[in-house]
Amino acid sequence: MLFFGYRDFTGVADEILADYGFGRAHHRAIYFIGRHPGMTVSDLLMILRITKQSLNRVLGQLIEEGYVLQQQGVRDRRQRLLSLTAKGRALEERLSAAQRALIAGAYREAGAEAVEGFRKVLLGIMKSDEDRARFERAMPPRR
Amino acid sequence: MLFFGYRDFTGVADEILADYGFGRAHHRAIYFIGRHPGMTVSDLLMILRITKQSLNRVLGQLIEEGYVLQQQGVRDRRQRLLSLTAKGRALEERLSAAQRALIAGAYREAGAEAVEGFRKVLLGIMKSDEDRARFERAMPPRR
DNA sequence: GCATATAAGTCAACATGGCTGACATAAAAT
DNA sequence: ATTTTATGTCAGCCATGTTGACTTATATGC
Secondary structure, three states, rough: HHHHHHHHHHHHHHHHHHHHOHHHHHHHHHHHHHOOOEHHHHHHHHOOOOOOOHHHHHHHHHHHOOOOOOEOOOOOOEEEEEEEEEEHHHHHHHHHHHHHHHHHHHHHHHHHHHHHHHHHHHHHOOOOOHHHHHOOOOOOHHH | HHHHHHHHHHOOOOOOOHHHHHOHHHHHHHHHHHOOEEEOHHHHHHHHHHHHHHHHHHHHHHHHOOEEEEEEEOOOOOOOEEEEEEEHHHHHHHHHHHHHHHHHHHHHHOOOOOOHHHHHHHHOOOOOHHHHHOOOOOOOOOO
């Protein structure tokens, strides 16, 4: 079920990305930068768990084509703080809208209770507390 | 959430596959052949939605290394009916066990009700009735 | 203040798994 | 007898992951 669901979920975005000559890797970068404006390159690397070289290939394109902005960090000037340009936000919105529409349909049919279960199970599948923490609303176990 | 969940779900299998020099594409073939013994190459192509050439690359390896068996169809001798050998079933079981353990943990924490919601939402995300039909237990709308 | 560590970027080479296009063979269907 | 279908195959391209080696700028620790 995850195979089919994930394929169709990414599929609706892939169609749009093709118009821009981008791929799924570009989408991931745009998505996370949009969600965490001002994040550093290392932050993004940790989320995506890919190598610097892989990331730089897509990030370089996104910067060159004016979708992503890099600004030198103020506290630490080695850092390059990432954010979306207006053009980047527009693309992000277009992609999110398509995926949101798909998910919204599924949510509508399944009901609020099912949605809660869906989220719970997905959180349980994640192996790292750090990843889970990105989504947990109220999260008690600090440790 | 789908990104993180899917990554970790495939991750536990990927680790095992690396021992055999196989990748995710091999796993998909093994999984679906294991689930539908005697299926044809076209059946598999339709499920995976990849090209014949892509499939043959992995299928060829699986056959050559003795994980998958091909038998000429009886009704239609052009067909090559696919099934797992004992070796193939062993690998399939090892992969499934790892993924089952991950999912079982998530199910245990989330509860039966959450599981039902998880399934419902994933079914709703699938864009094709054909894919949904592979999972629906009682399915009224025939059309 | 100097040595070391860290954040980021770069070059080169390689693997996996998608893709297109062209073509071959055997068997079924018309 | 001709056409269609199921399968396989060669060749080459693209996206996106990998390793390894190295550079540059800046921060940090002694």
